Amino acid sequence: MSENRVAEYEQLGPIAVITMSHPPVNSLGHGLRSAIVALIDQALADPQISAIVLTGGEKIFSAGADIREFDAQKQASAPTLHDVIEVIEASGKPIVAAIAGACLGGGLELAMGCHFRVARSDASLGLPEVKLGLLPGAGGTQRAPRLLGIERALNMIVSGEPERARQFAGTALLDEVVDGSVLDAAVAFACEVVKGQLVPKRARDIKIDAPRAEPLLQFARTAVAAASRSFPAPTQCVEAVAHAVGKRFDEGLRLEREIFMGLMATPESNALRHIFAAERAASKLQDVPADTPLRDIRRVGVIGAGTMGGGITMAFVDAGVPVVLLETRQEALDRGIEIIRGNYAASMKKGKLSQTQFDERLSLIEPTLDYACLADVDLVIEAVFEEMNVKRAVFGRLDETLKSGAILASNTSALDLNEIASFTKRPQDVIGLHFFSPANVMRLLEIVRGTETAPDVLATCMHLSKRIRKTAVVAGVCEGFIGNRMIARYAEASNLLMMQGASPQQIDGALQRFGLAMGPFRMSDLAGLDISTAARKRKAAVDPASQERIVADVLCEAGRLGQKTGSGWYRYEAGKRDAIPDPSVDAIIEQFRGARGIAARKISDQEVIERCIYALVNEGARILEEGIAARASDIDVVYLSGYGFPRHRGGPMLYADTVGLANVVRALKRFAAEPGAQSWWEPAPLLVKLVEAGRSFN
Numbered sequence: 001m002s003e004n005r006v007a008e009y010e011q012l013g014p015i016a017v018i019t020m021s022h023p024p025v026n027s028l029g030h031g032l033r034s035a036i037v038a039l040i041d042q043a044l045a046d047p048q049i050s051a052i053v054l055t056g057g058e059k060i061f062s063a064g065a066d067i068r069e070f071d072a073q074k075q076a077s078a079p080t081l082h083d084v085i086e087v088i089e090a091s092g093k094p095i096v097a098a099i100a101g102a103c104l105g106g107g108l109e110l111a112m113g114c115h116f117r118v119a120r121s122d123a124s125l126g127l128p129e130v131k132l133g134l135l136p137g138a139g140g141t142q143r144a145p146r147l148l149g150i151e152r153a154l155n156m157i158v159s160g161e162p163e164r165a166r167q168f169a170g171t172a173l174l175d176e177v178v179d180g181s182v183l184d185a186a187v188a189f190a191c192e193v194v195k196g197q198l199v200p201k202r203a204r205d206i207k208i209d210a211p212r213a214e215p216l217l218q219f220a221r222t223a224v225a226a227a228s229r230s231f232p233a234p235t236q237c238v239e240a241v242a243h244a245v246g247k248r249f250d251e252g253l254r255l256e257r258e259i260f261m262g263l264m265a266t267p268e269s270n271a272l273r274h275i276f277a278a279e280r281a282a283s284k285l286q287d288v289p290a291d292t293p294l295r296d297i298r299r300v301g302v303i304g305a306g307t308m309g310g311g312i313t314m315a316f317v318d319a320g321v322p323v324v325l326l327e328t329r330q331e332a333l334d335r336g337i338e339i340i341r342g343n344y345a346a347s348m349k350k351g352k353l354s355q356t357q358f359d360e361r362l363s364l365i366e367p368t369l370d371y372a373c374l375a376d377v378d379l380v381i382e383a384v385f386e387e388m389n390v391k392r393a394v395f396g397r398l399d400e401t402l403k404s405g406a407i408l409a410s411n412t413s414a415l416d417l418n419e420i421a422s423f424t425k426r427p428q429d430v431i432g433l434h435f436f437s438p439a440n441v442m443r444l445l446e447i448v449r450g451t452e453t454a455p456d457v458l459a460t461c462m463h464l465s466k467r468i469r470k471t472a473v474v475a476g477v478c479e480g481f482i483g484n485r486m487i488a489r490y491a492e493a494s495n496l497l498m499m500q501g502a503s504p505q506q507i508d509g510a511l512q513r514f515g516l517a518m519g520p521f522r523m524s525d526l527a528g529l530d531i532s533t534a535a536r537k538r539k540a541a542v543d544p545a546s547q548e549r550i551v552a553d554v555l556c557e558a559g560r561l562g563q564k565t566g567s568g569w570y571r572y573e574a575g576k577r578d579a580i581p582d583p584s585v586d587a588i589i590e591q592f593r594g595a596r597g598i599a600a601r602k603i604s605d606q607e608v609i610e611r612c613i614y615a616l617v618n619e620g621a622r623i624l625e626e627g628i629a630a631r632a633s634d635i636d637v638v639y640l641s642g643y644g645f646p647r648h649r650g651g652p653m654l655y656a657d658t659v660g661l662a663n664v665v666r667a668l669k670r671f672a673a674e675p676g677a678q679s680w681w682e683p684a685p686l687l688v689k690l691v692e693a694g695r696s697f698n
């Protein structure tokens, strides 16, 4: 077997086996593309070889084009993926793809260029380019309709969702679906081809017979346009498939390439590719070796069966991790269990959970009032009342009870984790695991690293986050960590705008048109005005200077706590969630302004966006320069997966890069120069430094 860096060559009788071996996912970078062409040429030149098997081995075929090459334009350097596929199609010796594991994007396009395809039944086949704001740019939109028919190809390309190979059995996409070694099966298949039993065929030669093509495409255009307002790629995918129906193959290929290059240049694709890299970068722990031994987490304890404790419990049992759920009072424990049971029953009713899964999940929960039941758990997550004395009591008890080596985590959303760690004799085992409500649904998990948190504790929790399907970001210790610290600044900015003349509905509307899932006042009504008011009062008790009466206090005192009381910033009809602007709130705001001598001014939607989003960005820059976040892209991940920031903008920090940091700084300086402006409008030193250096966050 001859080997070179990223692919191997082996001769098995009349069959040449070319194995891609470019870990971790056989991404089709320039090196691997060149190696495939070189080894195909070697097989073609060898008279002993009658057929070729192209494979990635028994674990993965290929995850497609190398996403990291896109910005370096290396994906366009010869041999391009198109070139490789042309070499395969033009081969005088039949080429059989042997597919196991992930066969995605350009990987599947490569396989579709082969004359035959053999796949293991559990292999994952898909064209996920649309999730990167692109479309299959190496013939996928032209070959898939020929191998699968238009409807199935459209679904695969527009959804970007992979399917198991067994779903394609009997289609022209797969010639054979096997359960054992796909390599053995493919070599045997190739031998059959050599014996002349099977005639090699090219996907490009298949005629598309689609009498219902036009109505189907028209339906797809309408449905996709309605579902993807912020992203151009899905509708372009439909157009590219339409070219497959109406045009010669090479013309369709040319048009596909044109559309692909156009999409590559869109800010939306740039944002989605940024998110792909950012989510993976966030899991990389700075100054913690990748091979740090992990602690074994087999059983978890959760303290507190309230909203957060119940959600956290569900997140773990959903991943098959047993949980000991502790409360101090039986009725609170019973209520917590009942809520969990109700949530699972609702999922079962929707068909998302089977009775067996329902029973399994509940059997993984051990309710208790006794700390002794926590003696052998490997990790405890405290989710009790956000009051330091309560944390002190709980962590004191945990310190006495838990076995050596157990991890003690707090779900606190703002309190000082280092102080919490000081309540124990094992601060090195203490960490913050800040879940977002509802904890069984929200993907974001802020892992708060205390000054003394041991590296292996951090590495264990990062690894665990993947097991419970969370997107984790490491935060240092400060009030509000990353997300809540920034959202506090954003809320202040929105409150100032409201005081200066913009109505809550104008501010919410502008930010929702910007792409946020919900504006700040609508969000406040959803969360409950009493929650944020109580947090402000707790802070004022410690820091009187931060005590300033705001309109929300007036609304709270009037019993307008938000959606749950039928009114807050908005009015709500009984049983409905529609936020209805309420003239009585406008009157309260007007009165509040009048009492402070504030004359309302006209404020543009653009100013609303700039003040609210730049306030976020400026606080993010401070978080970055203080080392609370390791990367700007980590901050983007927090906002995208925890705060509904629009994915087509890539996160607040990427948005600032897109706007241009110099423009952000110029606007902040303008805001800071206004009479009586808050000091936090001053541009963060890091922002100024980046502008002076002509650099960006990402």
Ligand code: T1G
Residues within 6 Å of the ligand: 024, 025, 027, 063, 064, 065, 066, 067, 068, 081, 102, 104, 105, 106, 107, 109, 128, 129, 132, 134, 135, 136, 137, 138, 140, 280, 281
């Ligand atoms: N290019 C470069 N690196 C990639 C990659 C790719 N396509 N896919 C994954 N990686 C890296 C990833 O960054 C991480 O690196 C490591 O592999 C493990 O990934 C012309 C233009 C395959 C299902 O969109 O869906 O083909 O952080 O953590 O959870 O039409 O990776 O360790 O340094 O995700 O086991 C289309 C994207 C490309 C597939 C594995 N293909 N990848 O999931 O591991 S565009 C995709 C995935 C294209 C053509 C077009 C997943 C996975 P690091 P991971 P995983």
